[in-house]
Amino acid sequence: MDKDQQISDLLARVDKLAERVSILSDQVLKLTAENADLKERLSRYENPKNSRNSSIPPSKDENRPLKTKSLRKKSNKKPGGQHGRKGNTLQMTENPDHIIDYIPCYCGKCGIDLSKLPYELAGQRQVADIPPIKPVYTEHRIYRKQCACGHTTSGTYPAEALSRISYGPVVESLVGYLHTRQYLPFLRMKELFNDVLNLPVSEGGLHGIIDRLTKRALPVYEELRKRIAKSKVVGADETGAKVDGKKIWMWTWQNPTLTFITASPNRGFATIEKNFPEGFPNATLVSDCWKSHFKSGAWQHQICLAHLLRELNYFDDQYKSPWAKKCKKLLVSAIKINTQMESGDYLNHHPPRSSVESDMDLLLTEDIDAKHKEVVTFKK
Known part of the structure; x- marks a missing residue:
């Protein structure tokens, strides 16, 4: 084979290799993009969003135990009551309902009679307890009289006497409290009245009381709505x-x-x-x-700042985003400053608040890695 033929063959081979390299380069770019996409999708399972690090409600959490990630930072305080706090110890009353005296009648050493000797108070203790609970039944009786004109006039029952036998206002108030504040189911409320208060009541009776209380509360409910508006x-x-x-x-x-x-x-x-x-x-x-x-x-x-902080927690877990860390630090600082502000500070110039606002304006001008799409969206 002469030299010209060899050169021609080599050039043809180079062209084929160049074409092959171009095809492989396109495949590499495509696979690189797919790999990046798969990595991002996989990371969602490695550091998934949940109610502890995002705005996702608890009902959407995966059905597996998750470690709670609190927004609170660790403090140096010891568990229990803190030094200097005002305690809530049970105090003795100045007017006890019952007093029981324990006066010694004989000497604890020699046994001599001490009953006629004078004595003095050496100490006192009190026991707070609840007496046996017994419902009080009040019977309302109405009478009638006949006038000389022939007309008969009868007395009227009070408003709480709804029927032949009914529950009084204190019982109704307690039912409302246990239902709406303590969240007791009707069956357990029935047990409480029967076993503790010695007052028989049925689940139907409890429903009736709640219905009456609801009707009375409707004007207050509407007033709440108006005030919040x-x-x-x-x-x-x-x-x-x-x-x-x-x-x-x-x-x-x-x-x-x-x-x-x-x-x-x-x-x-x-x-x-x-x-x-x-x-x-x-x-x-x-x-x-x-x-x-x-x-x-x-x-x-x-x-809501709590939701924003949870989102930033997720970005930190997911992307190790420096911008997310800065934003979280700034929001925490703003919350701390807010707790120290007086009402008048909101109407006048307040240097710490102005500093946070300036820092936030500056932070919003910073660039974010384009690969961190969720962080970019969050910033917008």
Whole structure:
């Protein structure tokens, strides 16, 4: 084979190899992209989002034990009561209901009679107890009289005497308290009344009492709604629950002193519109990122800092993101400053607050690794 032929063959071979290299390069780029995507998807299982590090509700957590990751930092305080705190020790009363005197009648050493000798108080102790509980039955009797004109006038029963035998206002108040504050089921409440209070009551009777209390509370319930609608700060949230085996949503709106709760089969904006049709024109509405809350009319919206901190925890676990660490540190600092501020500080220049605001503005200008897509979205 002459030299020209060899060169021609080599050039042809080089062309084929170049073509092969181009094909392999395309495959490498494609596989690299797929590998990066698979790594990101796999990392979601290695460091999954859950209710402890994100806004995901507990009901969506995987069915396996998870280590709780608290937002609280470790302190140097010892367990138990802290030095200098005001205690809540049970105190003796100045007016005991019963007094029992223990006066010695003979000498504990020689046995001589001491009954006629004078004595002095050497000490005292008190025992607080509850006497046997016995219901008090009050019988209301009405009488009638006939006037000379022939008309007969009868007395009237008081409002609490609803029927031949009924429960009084104290019993009804206790039922309401045990049901709405202590969350006792009807069966256990029935047992408590029968076994502890010696007062027979049926589950049907308890239902009737709750129904009557509910009707009386409706005006107060409506007043709560109106006051929260006029508040300057309102927190909103919703969570799933079951009523009669059916999935419903418990919605709550609250300000620093009042809470309004309603149950709804709907998790959407329709529930908000039904209860607060005019929104919260004077309020900063604090909520998680559920889209229905952002549809609520409000003076301004704020995302719950606890939810933001849990998201940042997830970004730290998932990506080891420096930006997420800085943001978390800044939010924690803002919370600490807020606890130290007086009411007047919000209306005037406050250097620590201004410093946090400046740091946040600066942080929002920093670049984030494009591979950390969730962090980029969070920043926006």
